[in-house]
Amino acid sequence: MNQPHALPELGQWSSLEELYELQDRRLPAALEWARASPFLKPRFEGTSPPRNVAGLAGLPFTTKQDFRESYPFGMLAVDRKELATYHESSGTSGEPTPSYFTDADWHDVTTRFVRSAVDISPADTVMVRTPYAMLTTAHQAHQAARLRGATVVPADNRSLVTPYARVVRTLRDLEVTLAWCLPSEALLWAAAARAAGLEPARDFPALRGFLVAGEPLTEARRARMGELWGGIPVRQDYGSTETGTLAGECSQGQLHLWADRFVAEVYDPATGRSAREGRGRLVITTLYRRAMPLVRYDLEDTVEVSSAECDCGWHLPVVRVLGRSAGGVPVGGVRVTPHQLEQLVFELPVEHGVLFWRARAGEKRLEIEIEAFQGHSAAACAALEVTVGIGLGVPCEVRSVPAGTIVPLETLTRGHGFVKPKSLFAPGEDWDKALIYY
Structure with a gap:
């Protein structure tokens, strides 16, 4: 089994300058791993890899199209026997892109995820309500919750097994304390609870927080979500299928990039320049990824990054995610x-x-x-x-x-029917539903 890397922990540096020195020290080894990738190897031939972060500017971007053209294993930098999981993105901006992780890569992802100010513990029951399937979101939350000893309720998303009425019942009956979901889900659950005769702010006393990701979130919607559910905190996480979590929220309500685990650049398409902060597209280079090292990967997400110090003491850049649709x-x-x-x-x-x-x-x-x-x-x-x-x-x-x-009201209230293919029907049943999931 691939062993976990010796990963930096929060508090190992006392300033952003010290953090950036950590990046420079780690980068050569990360790029050496990247040279094993069939896709990345030609980019280093005939030249010396950059020895520090400043040198990354001389390398081309990795794009989502590169992922698609390298499908399925053109980005693989380890022997396939070392792989733990294979994933694909949802294809929001085009054809799905592949992504894969070793066990050590998953250790990196999950230990980033549990840094959030939500602070998962063995006393928690965590509902995971993002897609399991081939995406990474549910898997990282599931593994992270188990890493902290919490009980996991794998509710999935857009699932025939767990329609909204069942989600509401499960939240209440199992006394779920934390929910990992899209921001929209918190609004849909509130509507489904009211449709069931329940009041979100009163009838779910165990619920102590939402951890959300997958959509840009304004402060107004975040405030409304918390208000609907009795004033509980709503914390953000930000990431992608290709990368896992990239940023999490601190105790001061700021979203911080996990810049001790990867290098973040902000690329301005108008000038063609990259910087550590400002507004532009987020570009990352991984520092601890083995199965699929990423070098200057352009996520195509518009962000604003600031190096202003935060009272939480993390000494990590602050990011505001505007999303791929920021152009409007x-x-x-x-x-x-x-x-x-x-x-x-x-x-x-x-x-x-x-x-x-x-x-x-x-x-x-x-x-x-x-x-x-x-x-x-x-x-x-x-x-x-x-x-x-x-x-x-x-x-x-x-x-x-x-x-x-x-x-539609039916979306909020319908229960789950049979969810396995059926071949034998009783008199009067509709056998046109044979072998179809409902």
Whole structure:
């Protein structure tokens, strides 16, 4: 079995300058591992690998297209006998990309994950509600929770076995203390709980926190989520299938890059330059990855990175993730982003009850639909039209639609049917469902 690396722990350095020295010391060994990758080896032929982080600028980026063209094992830098798991991304921005880990690589990922201010312990029951399948998100949370001795509830996501009604029942009956999920899930669970006659802020007293990832999250939506569930904290994690967790949240509510485990660059497409901080696309080079070392991997995510010191004492760069959709869409000459709209929607007063919304860009006008509590539709629509007009400078039309329009009530309330293929049917049963999962 591949043995865990000697990994740096939080608190081993007293400043960012000392952290960057750690990166420079570790980089040559990491690049030596990278030379074993069939994809990366040609990039080092005929030249000496960089001896420090500054030298990385002379190497080309690794792109998602490179992953696809190297499918399945063109990036593999170890013997296949050393692999622990193989994964593929969801394909949000195109064809899925492959990713693989040794046991030692997983030790790196899980020990990063458990750094979060959520502080998982053996007393916790952790619901894992991101996709297991071929993604890494659920697997890293599952392994990290077990590393800390917690009980895991593997609820999966978009699963026939665990529809929202069952998630709500499980949260309550098993006294789940922590939930790992997409931010949207916390809103969907709140709606499903109310559909079941429960109140999220009252009827789930064991739940002490959400750990969320997978979507950019505005402060307004984060605040609404916590408020819905009785004021519990909502902590972010940030990463990808190719990398595992890249950043986690500290006790001060800041999202920090795990820059002791990889080198982070911020690439500005407008100038072609990279820096340690600023706004641009996040590019990373791994320092401890064996199965699939990454050298200047462009995640295509727009971020803002700052080296300002944080009161938590971690001495790690702070990152704000704006997402791949940060460019937005044009409306009447103004570029509107999902981040901007989400912030305005969830700044609406909580008594309007708006959890679900959707928007569509027209040539000259933005159309927005919301689901609001009965009796609050007119006020919510009027308020949002004003804030969008003033805040974004675009004309818009806001309509309130009946509850169940954006998220059907059946989605929130239906139970799980049989979830194995069936071949033998009783009289009166629909045998057209043979061998189909329901």
